[in-house]
């Protein structure tokens with residue numbers, strides 16, 4: 456038997472088998488990746504049969520200093536916008552579904568107390584169960600675990616909460632939910648950069664934030680405030696999603712930039728953060744979200760789902776590139792002045 460080592464490839468009598476480990480979910484890319492690897496291995500002289508195994512291993516990554524981690528959640532991503540109504544919740548739910556479709560274990564926390572829309576968008580209603588009277592079980596649909604302030608209180612009741620009360624309720628929602636081993640927890644943040652959003656961004660152990668904006672000047676202005684808020688509290692910006700970037704007339708195909716053109720991309724460049732992509736203003740995005748089956752679930756092989764999946768993969772890759780969480784391995788060292 457002839458055995459050779461070829462940069463990690465073990466060749467036995469012309470057969471080669473190797474394993475590739477990815478730090479992010481990429482189910483939709485696996486056939487293409489496998490094909491490319493098989494072709495590359497076959498190009499090596501003496502190689503005949505190639506088998507490739509792709510393994511996904513998602514790890515926990517660093518968060519702000521001094522914020523306690525959630526034991527069964529590896530990475531928490533805030534989806535935020537400066538301005539209301541730009542499509543933050545729609546982007547958050549489709550991003551969660553896209554990460555799940557790519558093979559990750561995903562949860563969604565609806566922290567938008569002014570308009571909890573995830574019960575509608577995720578198509579789930581009802582009160583979460585509690586087995587011990589202290590913690591609660593997330594509801595689940597489309598393969599994603601979900602908790603919303605909307606499951607627990609009437610929306611008009613939550614709206615009148617003052618800042619500290621709202622942040623306390625949201626923190627409880629986050630920490631007292633029995634998340635079942637999540638690779639990613641997506642948080643649909645309260646809109647704006649006021650007290651509640653700021654306090655949450657300080658108290659939630661965030662791996663990073665995704666900023667959603669439309670290309671409209673006023674939305675961009677507020678999105679800039681959002682980026683600065685996260686930067687101030689030490690949360691990395693994973694990138695910017697430009698929503699409602701273009702409208703294509705379904706009848707005549709005419710393309711119209713209703714809210715302006717390319718503003719999200721320019722803002723990303725100004726701040727030196729990633730442009731994660733753009734989503735069109737499209738009636739089916741609204742109708743599908745309103746009916747409880749967001750586009751990624753309703754038309755998983757469609758062009759819009761592909762865009763959301765591309766955003767999701769970029770977010771996951773950015774996270775995978777970040778420093779790992781070593782907080783459990785190293786003690787905290789406090790240096791104090793001698794007396």
Ligand SMILES: Nc1ncnc2c1ncn2[C@@H]1O[C@H](COP(=O)(O)OP(=O)(O)OP(=O)(O)O)[C@@H](O)[C@H]1O
Nearest residue numbers: 539540541542543544545646699735736737740741
């Ligand atoms: N790309 C899109 N194309 C068409 N409609 C969209 C798109 N994105 C969002 N919408 C619709 O726009 C409305 C506002 O979206 P969404 O609730 O996601 O915004 P938001 O920023 O979370 O708002 P709020 O700040 O009020 O919570 C919804 O009716 C949603 O269905």
